Amino acid sequence: MKLTKLLERLEYTCLQGEIDKEISGIVNDSRKVTEGSLFFCIKGAVSDGHTYASDVAQKGAAAIIVQEPVEVPESVTVIRVADSRYAMALVAAAWYEYPAEKLHVIGITGTKGKTTTTYMIRSILEAAGHKVGLIGTIEAIIGDRVIPACNTTPESTTIQEYFAEMVKAGCDSVVMEVSSQGLMLHRTAGILFEIGIFTNLEPDHIGPAEHASFEEYLECKSRLFKQCKLGILNADDKHLEEILKGHTCQVETYGFSEKADFRATDTRLVSAPGYLGIDYQVSGKRNFKVEIDIPGKFSVYNSLAAIAVCDHYGVTDENIISALSQAKVKGRIEMIRVSDDFTLMIDYAHNAMALESLLTTLKEYHPKRLVCLFGCGGNRSKSRRYEMGEVSGKLADFTIITSDNPRYEEPEAILADIESAISRTDGAYIKITDRKEAIAYAIHHGQPGDVIVLAGKGHEDYQEICGVKHPMDERVLIQEILAEDAVKKVQE
CATH class of the missing domain: 3.40.1390.10 (MurE/MurF, N-terminal domain)
Known part of the structure; x- marks a missing residue:
């Protein structure tokens, strides 16, 4: 060229x-x-x-x-x-011959909820007959091709390459996570998003290698609404006006507020053996009842954002209801059925803010016990260990401290740091360094009515030790534990 x-x-x-x-x-x-x-x-x-x-x-x-x-x-x-x-x-x-101009490009920014919302939107649109590409924290999906992600929002050359492949694969739309870093580093420059979505904003990604201040973080997030045709934003977020400052797009809102264009009413927590969910009435521009197989108030927000997007594609109520009931995201409150007595789930919560939000949500379901298994990555700020230990000690009834990605640190030293924080709370805990052994302990000691969450690894399928990423998928570990238990029963 x-x-x-x-x-x-x-x-x-x-x-x-x-x-x-x-x-x-x-x-x-x-x-x-x-x-x-x-x-x-x-x-x-x-x-x-x-x-x-x-x-x-x-x-x-x-x-x-x-x-x-x-x-x-x-x-x-x-x-x-x-x-x-x-x-x-x-x-x-x-x-790549401007592939974004051949696609409906939907971008999602915010501190939390980006990943789940992208999958919900994709699930609904695909159920309605669209072919939808995806770019996000976990992976990029192009037709039948799945590419593990390195960054939430890839470098601009990679984004355009993916877009071109999506066009070639017959996609008519793409939904992607747009991080503050991606906006700050111009990775999405030149893309006119058909729809931009704002989930929420809390202090995060502030530090020497990321954003200098919360103000800069907010300003970078707001850039999406200067390069999209339609903005769909969380009406309940206290930073809404600041995010919209200088916007050039049409605006719609969603949330619990009576002023929201798409709002949730009559919210009800749903629980059954091995299952937690939530249902609510969609009001405003659309009116129907929906149930989500992902627990918590944030699931209402994420699904409302997805509903608002799909309203512009003319998707029927029936397609939305059906698709949302089946929408699953790997490692985001992912329930794994192991018993009719208790609920076991995997979640990516890997910092204090995310863990606090998760545990607070799960406590609303009034489990007999809330059990939290987690560790912290090595060669990262020690403050995260203390903060997560304190959160789990205060909110969980029982904590299992274990190894995450120790990297170049001794796992026991990381566990000791977590223990120093959790021991200052009233929370009961145990230390089990080997993650598989820790998960087995959680399963074998599960009691009727318990909610057990394996936090920190989420979608990751490896454990990083001394610079080497060893295969380790918690779903695989769970199946191995159950298979080993079955063999023991036969032998007995």
């Missing part, structure tokens, strides 16, 4: 060389540069792509996009832009 074509939607200055030349590929990793490619000099947190300019020139790069001058042979075209990340997003869209 001609360089002029790639630059057609970009403001730039040509510092040297010709712009009417053929480009063989676009890359931002200097190790992947080949003859005739276009290289983006990205200023990252760890390295600066400008320092590799001469190296990529020697490898045969035909052109380089920069934010500041570099010294390379005159044969290499140098394009200067205000922000090379922003430029990369627009060039990537051009390289």
Whole structure:
């Protein structure tokens, strides 16, 4: 593709060389540069792509996009832009022939609920006959192809590549999680979202490698509503007005508020042996009763957002009701049936805020005991261990402290840190380092009416130890434990 074509939607200055030349590929990793490619000099947190300019020139790069001058042979075209990340997003869209313009693109931002809401929307739209791609925290789904995710919102070149594959696979829509980092780093620049969704906002992702402040975090989230046609937002969130500041989209709302366009009334917790759910009446622009197989008030919010989106696709009440009753998300309050006496579930809650929200929700179902099994990752802030230990000690009736991803730390040392916090509460607990043994203990000691939650791993299917990711899926562990129990019974 001609360089002029790639630059057609970009403001730039040509510092040297010709712009009417053929480009063989676009890359931002200097190790992947080949003859005739276009290289983006990205200023990252760890390295600066400008320092590799001469190296990529020697490898045969035909052109380089920069934010500041570099010294390379005159044969290499140098394009200067205000922000090379922003430029990369627009060039990537051009390289893949603007696939977003051939899809209905739905983006979801917020602190919590993004993942579950994407799956709910996809479930409803697919049930109504649409073919829907998905990009999110757990995976990307393109037709029959499932790609494990590295980032909630991938790099712009990857997003555009996925979009192009979705078009080729016959998708008419895509629903994706749009993180604050993704918005800040221009990964979604150049995409006009048909619908943007806001779930909620709480302090998160604030630190040296993420956002400098809560204000910056909020501002980045708000950017989605300056690049979508329709915004569908949580009417009950206290930051709603700030999120909408400067918005350029039409606005609809959902929630419990009487002012919401899509609102929930007559909410009722539903429980049965091995099962927790919630049902409610949808009022406002749509009117019908719905039951969700995922417990908690946040399930109402997530499903209302999905209903509001699907209303714009003309999906029938019957299709919505049926699809929502079957919507499941791996590792998000994922119930695993092991007994008629108690409820066992897996959830990704891996920080204090998420764990507190989860345990508070489950307590509303008045279980005989609320049992929480969790650990904390190694080589991460120790404060997370203390905070999660305190939360579980205060909210759970019994805690099983175990190993998560110890990385380069000793698992016992991590457990000791958690114990130091939980011992300051009135919560009962036990330490079992091996996660499979800990899960077996939870199952074997489950009592009638218990709710047992395995927190922290969620959708992950590995355990990281000393730089190596060993296969470990809690669903597999549970089945192994049940199979071993069955063998023991036969032998007895």
